[in-house]
Structures are given as structure tokens and as C-alpha cells.
Amino acid sequence: MTTLPGIAxxxxxxxxxxxxxxxxxxxxSQELNRRFGGRILFKPETLQRTGSFKFRGAYNKLSTLSEAxxxxxxxxxxxxxxxxxxAASAAMFGVKxxxxxxxxxxxxxxANVRKMGAEVVPFDRFRDDRMTVIRPYLDNGMALVxxxxxxxxxxxxxxxxxxxxxxxxxLGVSLDAVVIPCxxxxxxxxxxxxxxxxxPDTEVWAVEPEHFDDTRRSLAAGAxxxxxxxxxxxxxxxxxxxPGVITFEINRHNLAGAVAVSEGAVRQAVRDxxxxxKLVVEPGGCVALAALSxxxxxxxxxxxxxxxxxxxxxxxxxxxxxxA
Amino acid sequence: MTTLPGIAxxxxxxxxxxxxxxxxxxxxSQELNRRFGGRILFKPETLQRTGSFKFRGAYNKLSTLSEAxxxxxxxxxxxxxxxxxxAASAAMFGVKxxxxxxxxxxxxxxANVRKMGAEVVPFDRFRDDRMTVIRPYLDNGMALVxxxxxxxxxxxxxxxxxxxxxxxxxLGVSLDAVVIPCxxxxxxxxxxxxxxxxxPDTEVWAVEPEHFDDTRRSLAAGAxxxxxxxxxxxxxxxxxxxPGVITFEINRHNLAGAVAVSEGAVRQAVRDxxxxxKLVVEPGGCVALAALSxxxxxxxxxxxxxxxxxxxxxxxxxxxxxxA
Numbered sequence: 001m002t003t004l005p006g007i008a009x010x011x012x013x014x015x016x017x018x019x020x021x022x023x024x025x026x027x028x029s030q031e032l033n034r035r036f037g038g039r040i041l042f043k044p045e046t047l048q049r050t051g052s053f054k055f056r057g058a059y060n061k062l063s064t065l066s067e068a069x070x071x072x073x074x075x076x077x078x079x080x081x082x083x084x085x086x087a088a089s090a091a092m093f094g095v096k097x098x099x100x101x102x103x104x105x106x107x108x109x110x111a112n113v114r115k116m117g118a119e120v121v122p123f124d125r126f127r128d129d130r131m132t133v134i135r136p137y138l139d140n141g142m143a144l145v146x147x148x149x150x151x152x153x154x155x156x157x158x159x160x161x162x163x164x165x166x167x168x169x170x171l172g173v174s175l176d177a178v179v180i181p182c183x184x185x186x187x188x189x190x191x192x193x194x195x196x197x198x199x200p201d202t203e204v205w206a207v208e209p210e211h212f213d214d215t216r217r218s219l220a221a222g223a224x225x226x227x228x229x230x231x232x233x234x235x236x237x238x239x240x241x242x243p244g245v246i247t248f249e250i251n252r253h254n255l256a257g258a259v260a261v262s263e264g265a266v267r268q269a270v271r272d273x274x275x276x277x278k279l280v281v282e283p284g285g286c287v288a289l290a291a292l293s294x295x296x297x298x299x300x301x302x303x304x305x306x307x308x309x310x311x312x313x314x315x316x317x318x319x320x321x322x323x324a
Numbered sequence: 325m326t327t328l329p330g331i332a333x334x335x336x337x338x339x340x341x342x343x344x345x346x347x348x349x350x351x352x353s354q355e356l357n358r359r360f361g362g363r364i365l366f367k368p369e370t371l372q373r374t375g376s377f378k379f380r381g382a383y384n385k386l387s388t389l390s391e392a393x394x395x396x397x398x399x400x401x402x403x404x405x406x407x408x409x410x411a412a413s414a415a416m417f418g419v420k421x422x423x424x425x426x427x428x429x430x431x432x433x434x435a436n437v438r439k440m441g442a443e444v445v446p447f448d449r450f451r452d453d454r455m456t457v458i459r460p461y462l463d464n465g466m467a468l469v470x471x472x473x474x475x476x477x478x479x480x481x482x483x484x485x486x487x488x489x490x491x492x493x494x495l496g497v498s499l500d501a502v503v504i505p506c507x508x509x510x511x512x513x514x515x516x517x518x519x520x521x522x523x524p525d526t527e528v529w530a531v532e533p534e535h536f537d538d539t540r541r542s543l544a545a546g547a548x549x550x551x552x553x554x555x556x557x558x559x560x561x562x563x564x565x566x567p568g569v570i571t572f573e574i575n576r577h578n579l580a581g582a583v584a585v586s587e588g589a590v591r592q593a594v595r596d597x598x599x600x601x602k603l604v605v606e607p608g609g610c611v612a613l614a615a616l617s618x619x620x621x622x623x624x625x626x627x628x629x630x631x632x633x634x635x636x637x638x639x640x641x642x643x644x645x646x647x648a
Contacts (some may be wrong), residue, residue, distance in 0.1 A: 024351045027371055046602040047351055090443045278370040278604040278635035311602035319646035
């Protein structure tokens with residue numbers, strides 16, 4: 001029986017992270033409000049330390065390890081954002097980090113992980129089993145920092161929900177919905193716990209790239225289902241095979257629904273974030289904005305928070321999206 | 325004898341703007357701190373309403389007009405950021421705005437001004453006299469909203485300095501220097517008044533594009549000198565012929581110095597802002613970051629604030645800088 005994280009764990013995580021994380025602001029565009037016919041408050045975790053929300057969960061997880069465990073070093077697999085979160089956290093604790101990364105991960109992400117002093121072990125996204133790649137390090141006593149299916153990781157990501165609700169309250173608005181990019185579901189489930197704790201009527205939506213809509217299909221099926229293998233997507237940050245056990249158990253109770261967005265909608269959202277928000281958002285970090293055009297989430301006259309989860313995109317990819 | 329604005333005018337402007345402007349956050353990059361060997365706190369006015377600081381001064385200026393004056397409408401000339409500030413302010417007051425804009429201004433800037441309901445009158449940057457272009461509107465009783473050389477405009481821009489000093493205080497740091505993009509000098513002089521009021525020892529630096537370093541040369545000459553005509557620059561937002569009378573009178577007393585930066589340094593700074601800050605900054609808004617590499621401003625072990633003044637850049641220009 002797995003222990004689910006709760007709101008108390010998120011409050012503990014917030015105290016651990018205080019002073020180490022950026023309290024990311026809420027950002028608004030009159031033009032996007034007009035276009036969508038509601039009030040959209042963006043939470044740009046692009047401005048977070050390491051350029052994505054992942055530092056929150058990784059640092060919180062490392063905090064829960066004993067000094068002896070941490071001292072033997074930590075190991076993780078990630079296309080890059082979790083990798084940077086773990087590398088930065090390990091550097092702050094002064095311990096070794098080994099990160100298995102797909103060889104085709106964005107060059108900026110690989111370079112940043114190395115700059116922070118972590119060892120990068122490249123693997124083939126399609127042929128290699130990630131657990132097999134990191135097995136020797138685990139056998140050597142290093143601690144695994146899972147990307148999402150872990151109570152401490154979920155609690156760390158949930159601190160975004162605490163900030164969001166406090167910031168909305170300070171603005172004097174009540175949120176009708178919160179829309180969140182979703183890979184394995186750590187960000188979505190963590191935020192949902194914090195949101196539902198203070199505002200049970202606020203809808204929480206997950207957004208996934210097409211062909212990687214495992215959470216959407218799992219919600220429909222009432223049980224965890226996997227994505228068809230063999231697909232690729234520009235949204236490298238949120239390409240997971242299936243929902244986590246813990247994350248899905250939380251999400252099945254807390255989510256109003258999940259939406260899948262096309263690559264074209266994601267590219268347009270990245271351009272909209274550039275033009276109207278002046279924020280650099282990576283494709284996977286921009287799916288929640290992309291979903292606003294889908295019509296599946298009722299925006300008319302509503303006040304909706306949209307999480308922009310990361311901004312680690314290569315110059316070349318970004319230039320290509322801008323030039324399109 | 326011209327009346328110089330003072331700190332009291334900035335406090336009045338801050339009260340007028342309260343709730344209407346974004347209190348832009350301070351943003352920091354561990355990587356840029358390491359590279360420059362100091363602590364750099366970025367103030368991104370890119371996130372301000374209309375995508376640049378110009379809304380602050382324009383709205384404050386419109387507030388100082390009588391209802392009768394405002395009712396006859398306002399007129400301005402601008403390559404685009406002041407234009408958007410004036411257009412947004414006029415729309416909020418429900419009055420007409422006419423903006424003379426260079427025909428080669430960024431398309432995004434022209435489109436945004438029109439979206440806000442203002443009338444755009446295109447002119448030729450090299451052949452037309454801007455005052456001649458707007459003369460008929462002034463003769464019709466419309467009020468001029470000058471781009472920089474006006475006490476109310478300067479006081480509005482100065483509110484950035486109030487925020488900056490309060491935010492630095494909240495972080496527990498004292499600023500050794502503030503580095504600011506400089507066209508006509510409204511932003512620089514306004515911020516300098518607010519900074520010097522509470523921290524006389526904090527150095528204030530202006531940064532200009534090469535060939536448009538009129539403030540730098542004017543400081544050296546001890547009197548206002550003009551730029552050689554005929555040059556162009558990617559920094560469209562800050563291409564002025566010479567310093568303002570009021571702005572230079574303030575700047576000559578308050579500035580530690582001015583720095584000119586090459587177009588190559590500006591392009592690199594736009595890329596650095598994308599990669600390390602995840603912020604879209606237009607070339608003219610990024611000159612202060614570009615100046616950090618010049619060696620003219622002592623950064624070693626210092627805590628320095630850098631103003632990123634605007635983010636209104638076309639997709640094509642931005643893609644071209646990203647792809648370089």
C-alpha cells in the first residue's frame with residue numbers, strides 16, 4: 001500500500017524550499033484575456049531556478065534522504081528538466097549526481113546539467129531501458145530521485161499550488177480552474193492537492209501532447225493505460241509512457257479532466273507566449289496555454305490560472321518555431 | 325527656466341499608477357552571476373503592461389492633463405514602445421490618440437498600437453521632420469505626449485527606481501550600481517532620481533548603442549551633443565538624435581557614466597536573456613545586459629541591478645538573432 005502525500009507534506013516542502021526557490025509571479029496579458037474571453041493568470045515556472053518547476057520536487061526529495069543516503073550520491077533519469085533540478089539540488093547539498101539522459105535531449109539541457117557538476121549518462125530513448133541504464137549506480141548505493149511517482153517529489157511540485165492560491169487571493173480573485181502541463185502527473189497531482197485543499201470548487205485540468213495522452217485515456221478508462229510506443233513529439237519534457245501509480249491515484253480524484261493538444265497548437269502557444277507574455281516557454285511547458293483554444297475548458301467570463309512549466313529550449317528549435 | 329522633476333513627483337506618479345502597472349519582479353541567474361563575478365538582479369520591464377516601461381510615463385503624463393485637454397485627444401511620435409504606452413493610456417482614459425511612427429518600425433509595434441485603438445501616421449525616419457508630421461494634430465488642439473523630455477514622463481519612469489530600491493531592500497542587499505538602457509534619457513534620469521534619493525552611493529550608468537551614444541559624448545563634453553545622422557541600429561527603441569534638456573540636466577549630475585555597446589554585444593545579450601533568464605527582450609531593451617561584458621562597469625563582487633526595458637520584437641528579427 002503506497003502512502004499518498006497530503007497537504008501537510010506540501011506545507012513542509014514549502015518551508016524547506018523557502019528562500020531557495022523563486023516565488024514565480026502571476027503574469028497577465030490584456031490581449032490574451034480578450035482573445036479567450038476570460039481572465040488568464042499565468043504562473044511562469046520558466047523563471048524558476050534551473051528554468052523549470054522540477055527543482056522544487058528534486059530539492060524536497062533530497063531533503064528527505066538521510067545524510068548517509070545523500071552522501072552516497074543520487075541518480076535520476078530525465079530528458080532534462082528533472083535532470084537540472086536534481087543536479088542543482090545535489091550541488092547545493094554538496095553530493096554527487098548521475099543523470100541518465102536521452103541522447104536526443106535538447107543540447108541546452110545536457111549542457112546545463114554538466115555545468116552544475118553532474119555526470120551525464122546518455123541512453124537511446126527508443127532502445128534502452130532506463131532502469132537498466134541506472135542499475136549499476138543504484139547497486140553502488142546511490143539513491144534514486146524519481147521524476148514524478150514519489151510523495152516527496154509530488155509535495156515539492158505542490159508548493160506551486162500554495163503560491164498560486166495565495167497570489168490569487170492577494171489579487172482578490174477566485175480561480176474557476178487551474179490548467180497544468182502533464183507528463184507523469186507529478187506537477188498536476190501536487191498542484192491539485194494544494195488547490196483542492198483551499199478551494200474544492202476550483203477545477204484542475206491536465207494537458208498532454210497528442211500521442212502522449214496517457215492520463216486523459218487513463219481517466220476515461222478508470223485505470224492506468226500506456227501510450228502506444230514509437231511516437232515522437234516536440235514536447236520532450238512531458239513524454240512519459242504512462243501515469244504514475246501515486247500521481248494517478250491523486251489525479252483520478254482531483255481532476256476535472258484532461259485535454260490533448262496538437263503539435264501545431266503547441267507551436268502557436270510558444271509564439272503567443274513570446275509575443276504577448278514576453279516569456280520563453282519550451283514546447284512541453286506551453287501545452288496548457290495551447291489547450292485554451294481547444295474549447296474543452298470553459299473560459300468564458302472565468303478566471304483561470306495556467307502553469308507554464310519550463311523554458312529550457314534550444315536556440316535552433318526556438319528560432320524554427322519563431323520563424324514558422 | 326525648466327522645472328526639474330523631483331522625488332516627490334515620482335511618489336505622486338507611483339500612487340497614480342498603483343494597481344494599473346505590473347510591479348515587475350527581480351530575476352536572477354546563477355549562471356550569469358558566475359559569468360560576471362557579481363550578483364546581477366534584472367528588472368524586466370518586458371513584463372510591464374504594453375511590453376515596455378513606457379506605459380508608466382505615458383499614463384502619468386495623461387493624468388496631469390486637465391479633463392478638457394485630455395478630451396481633445398493626445399498625439400505622440402515613437403518607434404513603438406512610447407506609442408503603445410500612449411495608446412494604452414489614452415484607451416484607459418477613453419480619449420483619442422494619434423501616433424506618428426516610422427514606416428520601418430517593427431510590425432508588431434505598429435499592429436499593437438492599432439489594436440489599442442490609436443491612429444497611426446507613418447513617416448520616413450530619415451526624410452520627414454516628426455514635429456512637422458504631428459503639427460496639424462497639435463494645431464487641432466490635441467496635447468503632445470513627449471517621449472522623454474518632460475517632468476511627468478520622467479517621474480513616471482522613475483517609479484521603476486522606487487520599486488527597485490524597495491525590492492533590493494526586501495532581499496537584504498544594497499545595490500552598488502544600476503545599469504539602464506538610454507535613448508533620450510527619460511528612463512535613466514527618472515530611475516536615477518529615485519535611486520539617489522535613498523542611496524546616494526549607488527552608481528547609475530546609462531547604456532547606448534554604438535553610433536547613438538549622444539549621452540555618453542554629452543557627459544564627456546559637459547553639454548548636449550547630437551549623434552551623426554545616417555546611422556542605423558537594431559536597437560530601434562532607443563535611437564534618439566540627442567539627450568533631452570531636462571533629462572540631461574538630471575543625468576549630468578546623477579550618472580557615474582555611460583557606455584556604448586556594439587550590435588554584436590546586443591545580439592549576444594538578447595540570446596543570453598533567452599537562455600539564462602527565459603525572457604524575450606528586444607535589442608534596445610537589452611543594451612544594459614550587453615554592457616556588463618564591456619569591462620567599463622566594475623562588477624567584481626558587486627551587486628548590480630540591470631533594467632531590461634522592453635520586449636517588443638518581431639518574430640522574424642528574434643528568430644534571426646536566435647539562429648545566429
